[in-house]
Amino acid sequence: MARKLMKGNEAIGEAAIQAGCRLFFAYPITPQSEVAEYLSRRMPEVNGTFLQAESELGASNMVFGAAATGEPVFTTSSSPGISLMAEAMSYIAGAQLPAVFVNIIRGGPGLGGILPAQSDYLQATKGAGHGDYRLLVFSPATVQEAVDLTMLAFRKAQLYRAPVMVMGDGMIGQMMEPVEFDPPPENEGLPSKETWASCGARGRPRNIVRSLFLDPEVLEKNCHELKAKYDRWHVDELRHETYNCDGEPRLLVTAHGSMARICKTAIDELSEEGIQVGLFRPISLYPFPSQALAELADRIGRVLCVEMSLGQMVEDVQAAVGRDLKVRFFGRTGGVVPSPDEVKGAILKQLEADA
Amino acid sequence: MSTIFSPPRSMTENITHYCPGCTHGVIHRMVGETLDELGIAGRSIGIAPVGCSVLIYNYFNVDFQEAPHGRAPALATGAKRARPDLIVFTYQGDGDLASIGTNEIVHAANRGEKFTTVFVNNAIYGMTGGQMAPTTMPGQVTTTSPAGRDPALAGYPMRMCELLSTLRTPGYVVRTAVHTPQLMVQTKRAIRRAFELQMAMRCYTFVEVLSTCPTNWGMSPVKALEWLQENMMPYYPVGVFKDPDLPETQKGLVPTPLDHQVGQPE
Numbered sequence: 001m002a003r004k005l006m007k008g009n010e011a012i013g014e015a016a017i018q019a020g021c022r023l024f025f026a027y028p029i030t031p032q033s034e035v036a037e038y039l040s041r042r043m044p045e046v047n048g049t050f051l052q053a054e055s056e057l058g059a060s061n062m063v064f065g066a067a068a069t070g071e072p073v074f075t076t077s078s079s080p081g082i083s084l085m086a087e088a089m090s091y092i093a094g095a096q097l098p099a100v101f102v103n104i105i106r107g108g109p110g111l112g113g114i115l116p117a118q119s120d121y122l123q124a125t126k127g128a129g130h131g132d133y134r135l136l137v138f139s140p141a142t143v144q145e146a147v148d149l150t151m152l153a154f155r156k157a158q159l160y161r162a163p164v165m166v167m168g169d170g171m172i173g174q175m176m177e178p179v180e181f182d183p184p185p186e187n188e189g190l191p192s193k194e195t196w197a198s199c200g201a202r203g204r205p206r207n208i209v210r211s212l213f214l215d216p217e218v219l220e221k222n223c224h225e226l227k228a229k230y231d232r233w234h235v236d237e238l239r240h241e242t243y244n245c246d247g248e249p250r251l252l253v254t255a256h257g258s259m260a261r262i263c264k265t266a267i268d269e270l271s272e273e274g275i276q277v278g279l280f281r282p283i284s285l286y287p288f289p290s291q292a293l294a295e296l297a298d299r300i301g302r303v304l305c306v307e308m309s310l311g312q313m314v315e316d317v318q319a320a321v322g323r324d325l326k327v328r329f330f331g332r333t334g335g336v337v338p339s340p341d342e343v344k345g346a347i348l349k350q351l352e353a354d355a
Numbered sequence: 356m357s358t359i360f361s362p363p364r365s366m367t368e369n370i371t372h373y374c375p376g377c378t379h380g381v382i383h384r385m386v387g388e389t390l391d392e393l394g395i396a397g398r399s400i401g402i403a404p405v406g407c408s409v410l411i412y413n414y415f416n417v418d419f420q421e422a423p424h425g426r427a428p429a430l431a432t433g434a435k436r437a438r439p440d441l442i443v444f445t446y447q448g449d450g451d452l453a454s455i456g457t458n459e460i461v462h463a464a465n466r467g468e469k470f471t472t473v474f475v476n477n478a479i480y481g482m483t484g485g486q487m488a489p490t491t492m493p494g495q496v497t498t499t500s501p502a503g504r505d506p507a508l509a510g511y512p513m514r515m516c517e518l519l520s521t522l523r524t525p526g527y528v529v530r531t532a533v534h535t536p537q538l539m540v541q542t543k544r545a546i547r548r549a550f551e552l553q554m555a556m557r558c559y560t561f562v563e564v565l566s567t568c569p570t571n572w573g574m575s576p577v578k579a580l581e582w583l584q585e586n587m588m589p590y591y592p593v594g595v596f597k598d599p600d601l602p603e604t605q606k607g608l609v610p611t612p613l614d615h616q617v618g619q620p621e
Contacts, residue, residue, distance in 0.1 A: 051436060054461075054462035057429070057458070058462060061433070062433035064420075064433060065402070065430030065431060068420045088423065198434070199400070202397025208420075210421035211421065
């Protein structure tokens with residue numbers, strides 16, 4: 001497919017279609033309503049289903065019902081809506097079904113605002129809903145990466161029969177950038193539907209899709225099955241990018257998503273001024289690429305975590321580098337996006353303080 | 356010797372967990388018989404609620420999904436839209452459907468989703484131990500209305516057939532009961548009609564069945580049947596509120612008598 005200029009939200013919708021998804025259930029919320037608007041036009045063209053649900057509770061539980069039949073399905077929302085969808089995420093994880101959730105984050109808490117933020121990091125990575133479960137969480141920094149990671153999310157959801165989240169901030173959803181739609185990644189093997197999906201029991205024993213296990217030993221066993229997947233993620237699904245780390249940078253910045261992009265601009269400008277600063281950008285937020293970060297942090301010796309929040313990922317960064325290295329933090333929140341100059345200022349202040 | 360009566364093939368031989376005198380077992384059996392008679396068990400999906408019948412999947416040789424509290428209509432919507440070739444039914448109680456899941460049921464019905472809802476109304480929360488439901492009768496004592504439901508504080512019981520019948524879309528809305536043999540026969544007929552309408556992809560189908568809960572009502576099974584007749588029947592009239600093959604009467608607010616329902620022998 002040729003290179004196209006697309007808004008992030010629309011590109012995410014198209015990526016789902018290119019990945020083979022024909023079912024989309026959603027409820028409008030700023031700043032990601034364009035996904036629904038795009039797919040309300042696009043799904044009928046590919047004989048797919050677009051359904052505007054009565055609420056995010058409804059939409060996410062429609063995803064649950066469709067996922068149980070074994071068909072690829074997804075939904076998109078923004079922060080307050082994701083809080084409502086947390087119910088279904090927990091059930092989908094417990095019932096071991098494939099589904100993709102996209103969160104285009106806006107400022108919070110509460111109704112918050114409608115401008116970009118990263119303040120749902122803890123919600124996504126530490127468990128939005130109740131119980132012993134995790135989401136596989138990807139954080140794109142460009143519209144192109146949002147496309148690629150959305151396609152990848154469908155494959156990973158199928159491979160692990162687990163809910164996968166693509167989490168961008170409002171900028172990723174609203175920004176227009178050139179994108180290409182490469183063929184989706186190879187299907188790594190959906191476990192045969194015969195053994196788990198609820199799609200008519202003719203010719204085989206019935207399948208029951210459930211998260212209820214009243215016998216504590218059986219529930220614990222189900223939790224261990226989930227844990228085994230998460231352990232695999234910590235080996236096979238770690239993703240990160242480093243930038244300007246090859247020389248001898250004086251400081252390592254950690255940032256994800258759009259924030260990392262802004263940090264790159266600040267790092268480039270500092271580089272022209274003769275000050276070398278490296279960047280570590282986690283792409284998988286859960287599992288968090290702790291080992292790779294720790295090795296880099298040990299070498300560079302100074303770490304500054306920059307976020308569009310008052311400090312959420314910084315907890316994982318600190319846990320990764322250990323107690324001997326105090327991670328510093330700079331962030332703006334509530335929909336305020338730090339400029340490259342502000343990030344530069346924060347970096348220089350840190351370097352001065354440590355001098 | 357020939358077999359003249361046996362359990363439905365679409366049901367398992369598991370012993371149900373229901374209390375003595377509970378009518379869930381009878382209603383389960385009617386669903387099972389219907390799946391057998393229509394030959395659809397192998398291409399059906401049941402959606403279980405949260406409540407006493409959460410374990411309904413233990414009793415059917417049918418693929419099942421277990422929904423969060425109140426969300427069965429949303430799961431059924433997702434499943435039916437994903438696989439329109441399958442038969443999808445939900446089985447919900449009154450706390451599940453008329454309280455926490457009111458939004459989901461109203462909108463699924465209003466979209467005209469092509470699945471079947473079996474709604475069992477026993478005017479109380481059973482599994483959690485007899486709390487007041489939206490369907491609890493005025494004056495009825497429950498563990499959260501120890502002095503009896505006070506309509507001044509809790510409002511009057513919600514009548515779901517009447518509520519859904521004010522919507523234009525839903526095609527088949529019927530209320531029945533199972534406390535007499537005649538009503539059981541009519542309930543079975545209504546459930547079968549609902550599945551037939553779904554098989555023809557004609558409309559959303561909703562069958563409410565008035566039911567007893569001797570345990571949480573605090574009375575014997577026989578007394579519970581009498582209580583249902585005396586207290587619930589006047590407030591919750593049985594009948595066909597909507598049927599695509601019957602002329603609509605007063606926007607569905609006045610039901611057609613059950614003995615005029617489609618499929619009734621002449």
